[in-house]
Amino acid sequence: MRPSFRTRLRARSAGAAAVAAAGSLVAAALTVTVAGTLGSPAAHAASGGAPRDVVANLFEWNWPSVGRECSNVLGPKGYGAVQVAPPEDSIRLVGSHPWWDVYQPAGYDLNSRMGSETQFSAMVAACHAAGVKVYTDVVINHTAGSNQTSTDSYGGATFNPATYSYPSIGYDTSSFHFDPPCPNSDLTIKDWNSVTQVQECQLLSLSDLYTEQDSVRSKIAGYLNKLEGYGVDGFRVDAAKHIAQADMAAILGKVNNTAAGARPYLMQEVYPGSGGQLAPAAFEGNGNVLGFDYAYGLRSAFLGSITGLSTFGQGFEPSGSDAVMVTNHDLERNGSALSYKNGTTFNLATEFELAYGWGSTPQVYSGFDYSDNDQSPPADGNGYVTDTVCGTGVWECLDRQRGVANMVGFHNATAGQPVAHWWSDNNNAIAFSRGAVGWISVNNENSTVNATYQTGLPAGTYCDVIHGDFANGACTGPTVTVDGSGNATVSTAAKDAVAIDVNAVVGSGGGTPTTTPSTSPSTTPSTTPSTSPSTTPSTPPSGQVAETFSVSGAPAGAPVYLVGSLTALGSWNTGSAIALTHAGSVWSGTVNLPAGTAFQYKYITKDSSGNVTWELDPNHSASTGSAAGTLNDTWHGATSNVSATFDATVTTWYGQNVYVVGSIPALGSWNTGSAIALSSAAYPVWAATVTLPPNTSFEYKYIKKDPNGTIEWESGGNRTASTGASGSVTFNDTWK
Template sequence: MRTPRLGVLAGAVVLGAGLLAVSGPAISQEEPDATPVSGTNPVSDANPAAEGAGDAIVHLFQWNWDSVATECADFLGPNGYGGVQVSPPQEHVVVPSSEGGDYPWWQDYQPVSYSIENTRRGTAEEFESMVDTCADNGVRIYVDAVINHMTGPGEVDLPGSAGTEWEQYEYPDLFGDGEASYSYDDFGPCYDSIENWDDKGEVQDCQLLGLSDLNTGSDHVRAQVVRYLNGLVDMGVGGFRVDASKHVPEEDMGAIIGSLNEVPGFGGAPHVYHEVIGDATIPYTAYTPYGQVTNFDYQRDIAESFANGDIANLTSMPDHGGLTSDEAVVFIDNHDTQRYEPALTHVDGDRYHLATAFMLAHPYGTPVVMSSYDFQGNEAAGPPSVGEVDGNPAGWVTADSDCSSGEWICEHRSETVSGMVAFRNAVDGTELAERAEDGSSRVAFDRGDVGFAAFNATGQSWSLTASTSLPDGEYDNAAGSGGATVSGGEVSATVPAEGALALHAGGECDEDCEGGGDPGDPGEPGDPDTITATVETEPGQEVHVVGSTPELGSWDPADGVALNTDADTYPEWTGTVTMEADTEWKLVKVGSDGSAEWEPGDNRVGPATAVAWGRL
């Protein structure tokens, strides 16, 4: 695991720790079932759904409270997102310097207290205002709850983000009122790091990465954790992503979750989902009595399938890791995997957005959409900041999120992704029925009689004719531009390269509907478009788009369209190109001496907005 020195500890890198330390075999997966998959959003005591909102959650990783509130009002609510997962709000350690950089992101996963008075993301007043604003827009707040542990031994000479003094195993003021504390006897019983990940007792009683492991079997500890969580619930927080759940014994977790209040406004118990990397020692299903579980088997399988363009067999979804649809929270990447196991992330461009769109179209699980900042290859780098602020003990204070800048990636705002949230909400409760395949990289399916979706994980457009249960009519494409016509139980359309087509009841075209998804007759002048290519180069190399048309150099690298980059955006290269649906092209690295290194693999075909070197 790539972490800072043990003295300061990358306490949040639970995924990295789990994946590298687990030596037991993973839970075996069932073969795909050919029967249709039910698509009912789970509603239970452990997973209540907000009235009038969908089940799609976006993880606004490290966004400050004011920015989350603004996003709820301006984008999330209007686009049908049902929830937003926010970073831990409790007082955290302050790490001015680590091997990975100043004020790393993982410092926020080492609690000093349960006070939410001040973190680098804002104050308690700003947090409460965020909760209210999001609720007013139909969006639940999901808090990333760190309840397994407190801090490691590092940085004890500095107060926490709210100014609280502390030492490892000694946390004198848990709520800022002087009424509750933790001392040495509230931890253990191991007081040493986990070494044998095949020993369940050691995994749950010893210290994860040297972090002070709370004795959650203690009535006193449980009372403080419940007080913290219920304080958030009473404020209007609608749910929790529980960090490092597998390190809390099941009976302790059950006692804590069973003590939570009902959520005012939304009603019912909080929606809880647990971070668990299932294995033979502690399976995912150990925690399903207490909420949903993050399905890392799904994440790995879907991300790798889309990365490899092998997606046709995904429509009949197996119970990944033994989790049913109602038990699973699913995702393509999260803040850990994009740093330590990046099978598919935003740097992969259209293919990544296509995988996210598929996740939203498929009925399996409750989806969480990632929204990142650019950490520029530095795994520990904290979020964009305004630097230190006089009188604020939190260190570097997080900057407002600006999706128009290169610092905040904002994957959730991609047209392909945000449009599929509306599709998901429209088809909720319907079954999936496959309608078409074309090789291993193209697939289409119905969702009942209210939705049709097609996915094309190739560099060539797909001329598709398929049967559908959608009523006749003209429909907008929820996953991008254009649309399609349904007539006589058939849909005929062109699915763009590295793109999707998604039609749903309620998404019928208005007067300016283009319809048909027709890219135009080959040979007609095309519209210039901006392309972003993720390419790592050697000093002196440029990236050119070279292809079959004169505009792309007629396969001469020197005459292709040169893309641009700079120190802030590298390895992303951007430029304006002109191509038709049948234009063949490739990326080429052109050296200062005129040398050309051609992208491997087949020629790409047709327009694309975001691509990665060598990936069709």
């Protein structure tokens, strides 16, 4: 019989060292680094053009509900991605239909508890149309439990777990680990610090795949490529600790780039506690690891005192590798992290997570209520998950709760800014700014805190985004007045927060685009993109210049529009996008923009039904001058057919990562925030393969990024190269 949930969690974390309390935590002058594998966003909401990296984890929501949430909440609020449940066919345990049966695969078809393959495809399309990437939970370490007697699945796959038979996938007994290589005849893990047992025996009777075999690797990669074929952008790898790192690297080597031309983003489930090859740090070469350390630390702080959070992150995984979270479906059930059952404390901790900026891809968790740890999500009699209905005490929709949802915009607006102006009452209340862009007060006490704070922000009246929505220069809730010295007197209610940022200035007419200070490179790129002057159209208002946009290569059949990070470009709202006119295959238009202003933008198409198609990543980046200018662009489509591999021999210290950045959009247009992350799997050689446009000359350089966000450019002049008409090319370089 399957062990209870609590027994399973104890087994998975057996041998774990005690988690550091909140007092052992990272330096206050923290600069955030966003994982380079994410690429640029497809859209943006109230963030001044910064990348969107917040992930809404909609645990076991069905596909139609996820699609609606992307369209109505996640996209408009500025979420970068949604994480969804495992989409593969799984065992169906008649009667209770526990939530965990979806973590016991029966087939790699996409008909599951959450909906059909057609509904899955429609969900991904809806999310992409809203500018939200899709990360799927994938179960590739094992299939269904060998101790299960059910041969029924949600999608109709034929299988028999007792005989290790999965004909729809092509797995038979030769596809699984037995004794040997597992040293235990009953195939159980007895020593949780033994690499062999953890990675070659069965995790809780779940049939462990023989991932050393190329045939097994190919089948797993085929499943991941199928998901990418529907537009999936990345994966949360369940039980990644139980897959040898070399096996995972070999599987990933067979996985295609995403439809956006980037490597899929990876979050690996690696429980902490073991050392050496089983430590979370040992898995970072293949991708990010889930932030169990972060979740444990937040629980300790918010159930005790938060005054020590000024150094939160010390002793954790490096910020750029730590896929942080307040909780997930496992941790909320065994009580090792906060959950909806902690009420406003859970909300407050999530708001802090979004404000503080430590870690990559911070998650906002929205699950369902439960009274039993194995309880099914709301479902029909056959176990198929029913639609999510928020506000009923059945589903917990934290992602749309005002304070949390609006803090996603705060997080985007303050990306890359250091934590500063730290304040504490030495009890249980704190406040801090993110540079001169945003400020928050967090009160974990049981009574109101009144104080005057140095916010670091320019003088003005700001919308408190925790309690009000900001649009068109107006706030639906309370406001905060900052004086000419940057001070503000604020009352923060018990178990509550107050937050302001420069994109929510009352009376501003729509939000002030932020300019993120850049780290000066040791060597400035020799050439950077420039705008060509053109004939000035009708005289624009004072302080503005006429910028002409021209794009070729856009898809035929629908009008082309322009949308971007400035108010005049719609602030990433597709409903306010600028309609362009066409002459032949070129679409163009002229817009009055603020002079001397950096901005980002993209081209989109809209059909007669209002459906939006975004060009692929990355965003276009430009700056206006003091006179009119013209930007001549090519639509970022999927026509590029040159595969370029960058192999750079670079010596680094632990925690440093290496990126390549260059003069063309595919290499970030010299924007270090859009640089391409290289893998250290063959250290000291750092490598990545990038799709580049054909017949294109370009310049590039390698950079190092420290965990605190410091950027080091290699010395000397820019490297120069060019692509051919097709095929592949490899650049073998050594750091200079």
